[in-house]
Amino acid sequence: MKAKVIRYHRFGAPCSVLQVEEKQVIEPAPGELLVRMSARPINPSDLIPVRGAYPHRTMLPAVPGFEGVGIVEAVGPGVSNQMLGRRVLPLRGENTWQEIVKTSERFAVVVPEDIDDYSASQIYINPVTAWLICTDVLNLTHGHTLIVNAGGSALGRIFAQLSQICGFRLIAITRNDCHTVDLLHLGAVSVVNTTKELLPERIAALTGGRGADAAVDCIGGTDGEQLVNCLKPSGTVISVGLLSGVTPIWHEVTQGTQVNVQLFWLKHWVERCSQERWKQVFHELMELVRSGRLIMASIGSAFELVNVQQAIAAAESGQKGKVLLL
Structure with missing residues (x-):
């Protein structure tokens, strides 16, 4: 055949x-x-x-x-x-x-x-990535604030929904207003359009000057690098993608800060996880989809x-x- x-x-x-x-x-x-x-x-x-x-x-x-x-x-x-x-x-x-x-x-x-x-x-790709970052990597729960760039992407929309499920606050970063209404409906507490607002100043205002606990970078380049200035001193940036095609110079932009940068490769998790954990993650996500809590x-x-x-x-x-x- x-x-x-x-x-x-x-x-x-x-x-x-x-x-x-x-x-x-x-x-x-x-x-x-x-x-x-x-x-x-x-x-x-x-x-x-x-x-x-x-x-x-x-x-x-x-x-x-x-x-x-x-x-x-x-x-x-x-x-x-x-x-x-x-x-x-x-x-x-x-x-x-x-x-x-x-x-x-x-x-x-x-x-x-x-x-x-x-x-x-x-x-698979977006839900498992977002679920693992929220639960296994960052352990996000009530009182935490996460910022995500490319907020209007399929991955960004998953994070918005998971913020309601896990209880953390999500600030979505976009480059236009076409996704704002959807993201707020899905669960984001705020949407920042970087063509209209300066990101670090806006994040400072939204977090009472403390900065976010963590950030997810889907873009790379300068878009990713500027997330470092939006975090609290001990915050964490999770790098998941390079939509820009440009790798951020993390060692330079984090110099003099306590910000931690971690690369998340779903492929690496897949290679390391047990069959039991594999089944558990998909069971959890399937149940969220079936219940209508994750769309x-x-x-x-x-x-x-x-x-x-x-x-x-x-x-x-x-x-x-x-x-x-x-």
Whole structure:
């Protein structure tokens, strides 16, 4: 059996280097599943490696895509036939921008029937990242204040909702006003538009001069560096992304301060966590989604997998809502 796959053989602009190809599907080995993908969101983290930001960690040719949902089509020896036809998140296996994904049964997450494909396809990268930062890394609770840049992003919206669930105060940072109403509705206590206000002064005013307890940097560059001046003396910056493509010079901007900078790589957590912890995190998040307390990004548009260039153009156009590859 053959299946379509999106690959890149060199780094560069995604619309230039991504190609639609075919691969021969190999039968699943013991303990493995074959999953026919139904939906995959396009996240910034999917495209950053394509552009060559992490060449030492990307072996070419490569397939993009870190999350999505699909239906189990075949099982290997030792896997119950009851898994056939089940909807799963095929994680910790092959990347997802292909028709058929192979993964281990141990790390395939079964999706409850009352969670739709569009929501299920987004339950990995952003929710797990935000949940772990709030609970495991920063232990945020009542009395804490967190600031997050790229506040209008899918990740920023997750943090806004988690602030209500965990009890901390969230200040979202944006570059325009188009997300303000949504973020306040989702749980942010304030939204700061940096094209209209000076960030350190505004954060000082919102925190009574104390500064925030912690910050999450999704952008990098000077946007990330200025977060240091918004924190209390012993505050923490968690660096999770490089939307700007520029790595902050953390050792310089923190010099003379007690601010701590930590890099959070979901990949590293995945490699270290036990199977029990893996299942626990997804159980917690699935229950939040099922109860309506955690809502995934709305869908802006959807494209067939073979129309990947058009999908990426839509994802990077600034349109509202998540773009899906079906």
